[in-house]
Amino acid sequence: MEETLWATVTETNGFTVAEMLAQRLIAADIPAQAVQESIGQSFAFLSGPLGTAYVRVPEQFLDEARALLDVDAPADEDDIIICPNCESELELDDPEWEQGWFLCPVCETQVSLDDLF
Template identity: 45%
Template sequence: MNEAAAQPFSWSDKENETTPGQNEEIKWEIVARMPGLTPALILAGRLHAEGIPARAWQEGAGQALGLTVGLLGTGYVAVPEQFVEQAREILADEQELPDDNELDWDDWEEE
């Protein structure tokens, strides 16, 4: 299997390293650190759904050993610098969970 097929959010495409005019390099900034590659891929997918280009990766040794803790286990999500603020707003909204007072527990009662 080639690398492009193995990674749903490829981070090695050289054609995406410059602007469409091919004269300005794109600078990527990390917007999230997650416990492992899978959660990082989920966040990258969420950003893609909002139209934000995103990359997810994990250090090679950590991925090979299946680590999800520590520096080698960290999954990273990066976006081009012009999308950083928008990406952080989206990710902040995702992390906000409703309080118990906001939940309608009557919907969960058994009949």
């Protein structure tokens, strides 16, 4: 059996949120796991609810998982976010969602996605 390649669907602030999202994916028959940053999943429960965590799925489920979690985002907002600095409406690319921050093309401010949600 080949080793599964896990891909990060999203990054969350805290393991609890990551676990909630993972459960939502699992409920949709997508094998997902919540992982705490740099510690490894077996220690996730020991490290507590704080810190950066990740929701991961096998690579082949990545698009499906992203689509599913987007569907659950507030209606007609999808990938559109509002820059907190200049209030421009911006559409983020996947790499920007993955890295958790973006550079506003209008006001050139670096914005953390954690500050928006």
